[in-house]
Amino acid sequence: MKTGASLPSQHLRVGDTPLIELQGLSPALSRRVRLFAKGEWHNPGGSVKDRAGLRIIQEAERAGLMGPKKVLLDATSGNTGIAYSWICAALGYKVTLTVPGSIAPLRRAILESYGAELMFTSPLEGTDGAIREARLIQAAEPSRYFYADQYNNENNWRAHYDTTAVEILAQTKNELTHFVAGLGTSGTFTGTSRRLRKLAPKVKLHSVEPDAALHGLDGLKHMATAIIPGIYDDKLADEKMAVSTDEAQAVCRKLAKDRGLLVGPSGGANVAASLRLAERLAEEGANALIVTILPDNGERYLSERFWKE
Ligand SMILES: Cc1ncc(COP(=O)(O)O)c(C=O)c1O
Structure with a gap:
């Protein structure tokens, strides 16, 4: 990412996050249907x-x-x-x-x-x-x-247009078939999707929202009942997916215990939606490479009770 003149260089490592394969998380995942996630807690401030x-x-x-x-x-x-x-x-x-x-x-x-x-x-x-x-x-x-008005600032989605999308295509060697991401300001989904539409128009785009107005998916918005972000493009997604707080939290526990990945609830929601998509693609006998986002680390949510359930 291009950077401002006066930031110390150790602070400039924003982006270029690792792409982590989540194999073994579900029987639907195989050599034919693969699921990867961007580990966004690797950014200096710990999130996407x-x-x-x-x-x-x-x-x-x-x-x-x-x-x-x-x-x-x-x-x-x-x-x-x-x-x-x-x-x-x-x-x-x-x-x-x-x-x-x-x-x-x-x-x-x-x-x-x-x-x-x-x-x-x-x-x-x-x-x-x-x-x-x-x-x-x-x-x-x-x-x-x-x-700064992150909900209406065009530079929010442009960050992902210029970095996240390009990184994903390079890291998947252009084999990407599906992109799945949650909507908060919608910057991640909108910016990444717009660039993918240009560079890889066959890639299917799946947005993820909480399934109810009152939810525990920090960072995500239930668009039907929220103030709609000005940068949100309602027409971009090929499919809009809804995830319950319980489903997302169960996936957080599974990611921690089965894969050694401690991620926040919105990451759990993204992976929950991706696993549902993977199951559908496996049933159809498709070849697929799904990429989703793990926006932050679970340590930020350790005070929440759901980890112990
Ligand atoms: C933990 C977490 N997940 C997901 C999101 C959603 O990202 P975006 O605002 O790019 O839609 C946010 C945004 O604040 C977040 O903090």
Whole structure:
């Protein structure tokens, strides 16, 4: 990824994450139907959101919207906030984040360690409440803040258009047949899918959402009941898949115990949807290579009870 001039080089290792094969996870997986996942916790801030965060900040610097005299403002349930916070700490910029009061203590500790200022919103209103609060703060003092607005910022999906999609095609030696990814801001799915449509138009695109408005899949949105992100392209997916919190959490436990991979619930949801797709493709006798995303590490969710079930 191209980088801003003043970030120390050890911080610039955003992207180029490993592609991990998840063989043995289900009888549906074989030499004919293979499943791989991008290990996005390998990014310096520990999640897929480093890609979007870095791109958003670099482009804002270039456009003269962000600098030492500005405060970066956004609504974030955690991972994007962590990305903004470590990058801005390295650049000497200030960050203010609106976050639902239900944020996990560990996430809060990480954000505060990087020096971010947190403003808490109602846990009942989820990320949508945080978005409304960020808009109010920006409207009250527009010259003080650069409102990064990850839900409407085109540089969010462009990060994945320029990096994630290209990496996946190179790592699968152009054998990719299906791409599966969850929708939060939709940046990962939209950007990766748009580039795949161009470079490998036969690849089928599968978006993943929680199956209900109230869910435990941190980072993902139930589009039917949420504020729809401005960057979301409703027409892009060949198939929209829904995953329950229980199903995703069961896959998280299985990934940890059977494959040695401790991943967050949205990674569990992505793999759950991918396994369902793999079963269908195996029944049809297809040859397939599925790639999905493991957005972050399970350590960020260890305080949740589902690991012990
Ligand atoms: C853990 C996790 N999974 C998935 C996503 C969704 O990614 P995107 O916003 O690119 O749709 C996010 C976004 O914040 C996230 O934090």
